[in-house]
Amino acid sequence: MSDPQTARNMNEQEAAEFAEQVFDVARKGDAVMLGRLLEKDLPPNLRNHKGDTLLMLASYHGHHDAVKVLLSHRADPQIANDRNQLPIAGAVFKGDLEMVRLLVEGGAQVDGAAGDGRTALMMAAMFNRIELIDYLLAQGANAHAVDAAGIDALGAARAMGAKDAIAHLEKLRA
DSSP states (O other): OOOTTSOOOOOHHHHHHHHHHHHHHHHHTOHHHHHHHHHTTOOTTOBOTTSOBHHHHHHHTTOHHHHHHHHHTTOOTTOOOTTOOOHHHHHHHHTOHHHHHHHHHTTOOTTOBOTTOOBHHHHHHHTTOHHHHHHHHHTTOOTTOOOTTSOOHHHHHHHHTOHHHHHHHHHHHO
């Protein structure tokens, strides 16, 4: 006789539904539930159909506590999604300095680049994020690194008309 409390194997549909619920937990930032799932051997680098990891989703949506839990369970901040985007790029896009700090402290490479060679510093410059520019440079970001098109952070700021970033980067170069 089988015990109703004994776990049974899931079929493919049930597994897919469970996985989607897990990604929702990360997207919503439920750090406690993520911790419980990770303690039960949920892979910390689980990826969805777009290649987004739990860390990518939690960091993009600004859930600092969830990111701390994921990083403490060895989630890899250098895993890019299917669009070659890194978690640090999403945090820069959102302008979330605290999240960028968490990711760098958790092992994200400050000059980690997307598939097109665009670094977090270039993105910070594009979106006129002075505080992020200063933080990334203080962490060792290379202001002269170029993307696949040969554009550096200053060039990215110019391309986007990010006036404050242009002035700031020009001042730093002087």
